[in-house]
Amino acid sequence: MARPWSSQSPQQQLLATLEGRNCPRCTAGKLVRSTYKGNEAVVCDSCNTPQAQVWDTA
Numbered sequence: 001m002a003r004p005w006s007s008q009s010p011q012q013q014l015l016a017t018l019e020g021r022n023c024p025r026c027t028a029g030k031l032v033r034s035t036y037k038g039n040e041a042v043v044c045d046s047c048n049t050p051q052a053q054v055w056d057t058a
């Protein structure tokens, strides 16, 4: 759904918030923006565990 007043959905803001944090699953990893199963997501760059993802609800 188009939101002309805001280019970011709440889910995308969540991804932006999580990006750059340390991975809660491993000590070496850091969360980076990526895609998971075709969705926008934040995943650990070490263990590849997705921490959040945005589903297209349209």
Ligand SMILES: [Zn+2]
Pocket (backbone or CB within 6 Å): 023, 024, 025, 026, 027, 028, 029, 030, 044, 045, 046, 047, 048, 049
């Ligand atoms: Zn990790």
